[in-house]
Amino acid sequence: MAPASSTQFLPLSPAELSYLHSSLSLSPPIRPDGRTPTQFRPLIAETDILASANGSARVCFADGTEAVVGIKAEVEKSQWQPEHGVHLGTGGGDVGIPDEDEEPENGNADGEGKGENAWVEMSIDIPGFRDDDQLPVFLSAMLTEALLASGKLKDRLYINRRFHWKLYIDILLLSSTFSYPLPLLSLTTHLALLSSRLPRLKSELDEDPLFDDDWDASNFLYPLASNTPTKSTARADRPPITLLVIAVGQNIIFDPSKRS
Amino acid sequence: MPLDTSTYSLALLRLDGRRWNELRRIHAQISTQAAADGSSYLEMGNTKVICTVTGPAEGRRTAQGAGQECRVEVEISVAGFSGVERKRRGRADKRTQEMQHTLTTAFSSILFTHLYPHSTIILTLHVLSQDGSLLAACLNAATLALIDAGIPMSDYLCACTAGSTANEDTDEPLLDLNGLEEQELPFLTAGVLGDSDKVAVLMLETRVRVERVEGMLAVAVDGCKRVRGILDAVVRAHGRRMVEEGV
Numbered sequence: 001m002a003p004a005s006s007t008q009f010l011p012l013s014p015a016e017l018s019y020l021h022s023s024l025s026l027s028p029p030i031r032p033d034g035r036t037p038t039q040f041r042p043l044i045a046e047t048d049i050l051a052s053a054n055g056s057a058r059v060c061f062a063d064g065t066e067a068v069v070g071i072k073a074e075v076e077k078s079q080w081q082p083e084h085g086v087h088l089g090t091g092g093g094d095v096g097i098p099d100e101d102e103e104p105e106n107g108n109a110d111g112e113g114k115g116e117n118a119w120v121e122m123s124i125d126i127p128g129f130r131d132d133d134q135l136p137v138f139l140s141a142m143l144t145e146a147l148l149a150s151g152k153l154k155d156r157l158y159i160n161r162r163f164h165w166k167l168y169i170d171i172l173l174l175s176s177t178f179s180y181p182l183p184l185l186s187l188t189t190h191l192a193l194l195s196s197r198l199p200r201l202k203s204e205l206d207e208d209p210l211f212d213d214d215w216d217a218s219n220f221l222y223p224l225a226s227n228t229p230t231k232s233t234a235r236a237d238r239p240p241i242t243l244l245v246i247a248v249g250q251n252i253i254f255d256p257s258k259r260s
Numbered sequence: 261m262p263l264d265t266s267t268y269s270l271a272l273l274r275l276d277g278r279r280w281n282e283l284r285r286i287h288a289q290i291s292t293q294a295a296a297d298g299s300s301y302l303e304m305g306n307t308k309v310i311c312t313v314t315g316p317a318e319g320r321r322t323a324q325g326a327g328q329e330c331r332v333e334v335e336i337s338v339a340g341f342s343g344v345e346r347k348r349r350g351r352a353d354k355r356t357q358e359m360q361h362t363l364t365t366a367f368s369s370i371l372f373t374h375l376y377p378h379s380t381i382i383l384t385l386h387v388l389s390q391d392g393s394l395l396a397a398c399l400n401a402a403t404l405a406l407i408d409a410g411i412p413m414s415d416y417l418c419a420c421t422a423g424s425t426a427n428e429d430t431d432e433p434l435l436d437l438n439g440l441e442e443q444e445l446p447f448l449t450a451g452v453l454g455d456s457d458k459v460a461v462l463m464l465e466t467r468v469r470v471e472r473v474e475g476m477l478a479v480a481v482d483g484c485k486r487v488r489g490i491l492d493a494v495v496r497a498h499g500r501r502m503v504e505e506g507v
Contacts, residue, residue, distance in 0.1 A: 051306060052389045053341040064295025068310075068388060070341030123348070125337055170340040170348075172386055174310060175295045 045187075047195035055196020059188040066174040067184050069192040075159065076119075076166040117148050119157045122169040124185065140171075143186055147193075165198060275440055276305075281479065283420070283436045283486060288400070288494045290408040298409025302401040305438055306391035311401035312384045313409040319380030330376035334363040336398065338387040359395055363402060366451060366461045372412045381411065391439040393421045395449045395463060400491060407495055415454030418487040419461060422480035423447035424472045431472060433479040448476055452484035 023030045035041075042062045050056040053070040060066040122144045124136040148154060157165040169192070171185050199211035272279065284305030293299040298313035316330050336356050340348040349356055363383065371381070383405065385398050399419035406413060423437045423445040437447050446468035451461030459481065464473070 050308065050341065050389050052344065052391075056341070060293070062294070064293055066293050066295075068339075068386070070339055070388070072341045072346040074346060123340065125339075168340060168346050172337070172339055172388075174312065174386060175293055 043187075045191055047191050053196075054198065055192045055194075057188050057191035057195060059184060059191065061184060064175055065181065065184055067181070067188045068172045068174060069185075069188045070170050070172075071192050071196045072168045072170070073157075073165045073196070073198055074168070075163055078162055078164045116154060116164075117144075119154050119164055120144060120147060120167045120169065122147075122171065124171045124173070126173045126181070139182055139185060142182065143171075143189060146186070147189075153193075159201065169193075274434065276438060278436075280432055281435050281482075283483060284438065286400075286487065286490045288404055288491060290404050290494060290498050296405075296409075298405045298407070298411070300401050300404035300408060302397055302404060304393055304397045304400070304436070306389055307393055307397045307439075308387075308389040309394075309397045309401040310386045310388060311398070311405040313381065313402075313405045313411070314384070315381040315409075316376040316379040316411065317382075319378070328377045329368075329373040330371075330379040330381055332364050332368045332371065332373070332381050332383065334360040334367075334383045334385070334402075336360050336363075336385045336387065338390070342387050342390045359398060362395065362461060362463060363398060366399065366417060367402065367406070367413075370413050370415070370417055370453065370460060371406065372414070375412060381406075392437050392442040393449070395419065395461075396421050396436075396451070399451050399461065400487060404491060404494065408498075415456070416488050416491055417451050417453060417460055418484045418491060419449060419451035420480050420483035420487050421447050421449045422476040422483065424468060424476050431475070433472070433475045435479050435483045446472070446476075448473070448480060450477060450480035450484060452481050452488075454488060455485060457481060 044060040044062075045057065047057045048055070049058055049068075050070055054073045055071040056069060058066065058068045122140045124140045124143075126136055153167075157167060159165060169189060171189065173181055173185065202210045274280070276284075278284070285303070287303040288300060289302075290298075290300045292301045292310070293312055296312040297315060300311050302309050302311070319331060336359055338349045338353075338356060340346050363385075367381075367383070383402050385401060387394065387398070396419035399417055403417045407416075420435065421437050421442070423434045423441060424447070425432050425434060425445065434441065434445070437445065441447075446464075446466040448462065448464040448468075450459055450463075452458065453460050459477075462477075468476070
């Protein structure tokens, strides 16, 4: 499934390969770097490193692979969509006037089910690859799909019927690809999303959006889990992480390092 | 967005509270990335640049036969989130290409390229955040990364910008412009070789009266020497740490 270009490095001789394979198929498996099967590689992570982005994060694995993610949100005009076909008959002229029967629906301001997939845009920059190469396109499609799967993120980008947030997620891979970069990128994106904040909305309903310029009053894109909710709801609100899991013989191993 | 520079003559303080000859905070680290041959991270105010060096290694296009000297290749990528508005710059962007060219020519003449025949040094720069003095920050970051990679070069190449206030009567040069000032005032970027007065890079893209250039250049060269002091301190601190920790 993975593009072939990501698996071509680190050629191993047949003898090395068979040694690796047999040591990994033991029970318990022995990994060349001495980790237990479910252990992750050691890493350094920081968040909120950039002032000019809504959210940012940097993750650095011990083997030197490093990625930076910046998240920027911009207000964008939504495309006018007639809801439930009610407006089709009235000519669609009075866009700004909400109907009375729709008032309670706007009142909850959650934007339940109103988000669109196009509101999240992701781009991945890997040195040595062009933007339209197979690997970056594949990775961004995979990460975006995981991000939008719950459907809650895009609903939170809803401002009112005329405006929405457009979320730009830019991923920079700073080092050349030693291992398959998906877990690193996913982890960095996860941290950046957790740290990203949107300014607090001051205007109401369908007015032109007006925001509080006090950054301290801003809301986190993924609301912080307070101590009241149960564990399951707190966890449901977090951005996804994609992990690489490989299977060798009977054993399932987390986060393979250089063995693809 | 027009910027009101008229208040400058009243208190002689700039928008961010600096005087005419003050640099912004420069913070730099080297050896930030273990996987690269050399790497650095540099902040000049709110301009943040990461640089990694690969090489000297066998080039991708050896058939071209660059001959007895190594080639210097520079890749600059400006992140979409680096500015105030999100704007994606492609690789074919004219400004980026010009900066790449400037860095390539500058470092080709400063590095001892004759020591590495038939090889290539690749400098990769990522601009994470930009707020003025972008070319200067790229040059400084590249210098640090090349030092970290241990590639012999004749001296530090330190760069800095200088501008000139537009008032008719008070024609004063300013050191190290930030993004807002850069939009409004004529400015030049100068890169100076070490402690000498040798100017290796000079870039002036805005229109300015020719009498003012000399003053601006003098201030920029002076600023470059102060930048050199800061970069030198970073390199020495790193060297001391390496000796102590035995890394």
